[in-house]
Amino acid sequence: MTTAPSLRAATPINIPPEPELVRIRDMIYQTAGIFHPDNKLRLLQDRCGRRMKELKIQTLREYSECLTIRPTRQAELVALLNEITIGETSFFRNQPQLDALRRIVIPKIIEAKSNLPLRRLRVWSAGCSTGEEPYTLRMLTLEEESAQLKNWSTEILATDLNERSLSHAQEAVYGNYSTRNLTPAYRNKYFTPQGDKLQVNPVARSSISFSRLNLSDDSRMTFMKSMDLIFCCNVLIYFDLASKKRVIQHFFNNLLPHGYLFLGHSESLFGVNDDFQLVHLPGATAYVKGERTLTGGKLL
């Protein structure tokens, strides 16, 4: 024992969450697939608060009705999801996921492809927004090219529906907010200052091709073949269940047997797809094509 505790009235650690907020949380998880655990409920409450202010609504109960009963509920859900994901985009946003990629996932891909003549890593950033994600992945693979990815080439396909986001991505100029997680080493090695902003340098822009793609465009989705890694963060949350199922099926078909699908933090495929299997990596999760599902067997 380090310190003997004294017998005195205990201090409450936390106040119990409001039931209406829990209901909104569960509804968002069910329809959008993004989950706010109890310790993030305050954040959700804040986001709902912004919408309530906009709509001049006083109570969470009323707001809950806007999301469930009113005719404009779908538009309101999109507005709330926009609030939830606002500011989510930055370089090196999910460090545990990137660490797991470097230390566990890439070695497994290298092993799976060890007998193939072509040493190429194919990565798809599906819904790349303004480009922070594909550039982060490129910097990570560039670092590994002097180690485990020596003699490998990397090809990153970055797609988004929004033309404006894509042109921002191609300009590759970013402000303080996007670059807040950058270490000085990465900042110096892969960026050049441009006024008070930073531009990704040509080295880190190499091997990335940006293009406009609608994930619901079945004919074009079929051509995104032979992927080792697919990243799709905070995109599927905007799709209805049927479209989500179709997109996920395309991801499944386009991933190589050893491939990995990464979603955003707290995003889940539960109830959307049974072919992908959830795997736990140190401090992160991903989806893989299970061996038993590949052979057509049943899990249980």
Next chain:
Amino acid sequence: MTAATATKQALLQRLEGLHQIPTIPAVLAPLLRYLQQPVEQLDVQKVTDLLSQDKSLAAQCLQMANSPLFGRSQNVQSLRGAVMSLGFHHVSDIAMSCGVLNMLPGDKTGLDPVVFWEHSLGCALISRHIARKINFGDPGKAYLAGLLHDLGIIVNLWVLPREFRAAWEMGKSEGIPLHEAEHRSMGFTHCESGRLLAERWKLAPELTEVISYHHSPEKSAEHAGLVALVQLADLLCRMSGLNYGYLEERQVNLVEESGFSLLARHSTTLKDFDWARLTFELDSYMDEVHSLVRAIYRT
């Protein structure tokens, strides 16, 4: 006899003594015995009186009673209030948790006892959570099994501190599971040392099985379902922030674990269980466990 076998024999002989291990607080045994009676025969005042005999245990129980982890709905100021608002089952869960905490050595080199306790408490909570969601028997039993599954680590911390520290350091530097590191460096694991203590203490057969087989649930005989449930809860904790002080460098697919198919035999609803959601909820458990520990250790 090889050198490795000789070392193992020597270590096991030291374990057989088990002299250094502290006993659980004296008040716990009569308290838990009393709480085993049918609920209608239990008296709030009697439970409060028993708990009050150990001031340190009483203070810890009050802290835990105020944590959302135990479903607290209002700020509890007194021990009697805690017993009343929590219900007898939770009192026994909390008293046992504090009992385990009080058994830990003070030495913080190697595996920090506080980190170990956070892992045990986390595993208890996740085991209880899974048991509730898949309608697996008594969630209180799952809690206790999760709490005590690593009893062997307490044994190793007391009886073989130097050898166990070397094993933990190997696990940490190589990013491998602790039981694998123990096996490689000592020739046996905390499952074996835990079984020795469980048998000496004459713990319930299901607890002894959990302690002995939570890394190999296929070996368990009578209580494979509970052993399997704890194996999965333990794995989830080790892959998150409720680990042994380091993250294991590996990929875990729960459906491929031996415990998964064993548990599926005992629960028809397991296939519908949302593991992703539980993983996200673990974040919240983690925060609460850390806050609780800070509250208990505050000066």
